[in-house]
Amino acid sequence: MSDNTEPSDDHARDAMTRGDRVRAAARTLRTPRSPAWVAEETGVSVKTAQKYLDQLVEDDVLRRIERADRSLYCVDRLMATYREVAALQREHDREELTDVLESMQSEIAAWKATYDVETPGELRASIADVDDPDEVEERREVAADWEHLDDRIPIVRAALNEYDWASDRDVVPV
Structure with a gap:
């Protein structure tokens, strides 16, 4: 080798x-x-x-x-989600998490406006009306990214909703 x-x-x-x-x-x-x-x-x-x-x-x-x-x-998806929420809370402050959530929601809103659809499924279905292979690929990628953000938004929201509660409990006694 x-x-x-x-x-x-x-x-x-x-x-x-x-x-x-x-x-x-x-x-x-x-x-x-x-x-x-x-x-x-x-x-x-x-x-x-x-x-x-x-x-x-x-x-x-x-x-x-x-x-x-x-x-x-x-x-165990529930425990994996809990660990992910805890990691977000430990690695990011409240403002960073708020900015991330806002950015994800803005990106989805832009896709809705650009493609005149309400869901990633509708975007995938719109591929049937497109002849350009590059446009088809772009829509597939956007739909996959949108689905990913749809999965991530509830996790970021949970991290924000419980931020104070978790911060109060994530203290190492000295």
Whole structure:
């Protein structure tokens, strides 16, 4: 391998411990998956995957869902959202969060005016009326960005709504 070559994903994976591989894969589980699926993806035994998945459930990173006669795992979105709200409150002051919220809402308002639509779905549907491939791609990108902002706005709002409450409790006793 030359000095300019990036190490392969397999090499990076081999450098991680079994637990690190399972934990890294588990943090990406948006849809419920079985321990066998995680084991196959991470190159560990099902027993090892089960051990680390159960630890992540105990740590409120994953949720265990019982379906039929088996356990499935996915990211605990509620706890992930709480952690994200706390991170926003710790990393930004109230004015910064207010500015971010205002900027996101302004961007959405501009898209509504530019494309004469009310939702990202309507923007995606408007692609059927467009012949220019560049315009189609632009509308797809704007719709994806809009959906992302729609997901982020409630999180920023929650950080702002509970800013004082969280600040009062985020004090390390001396």
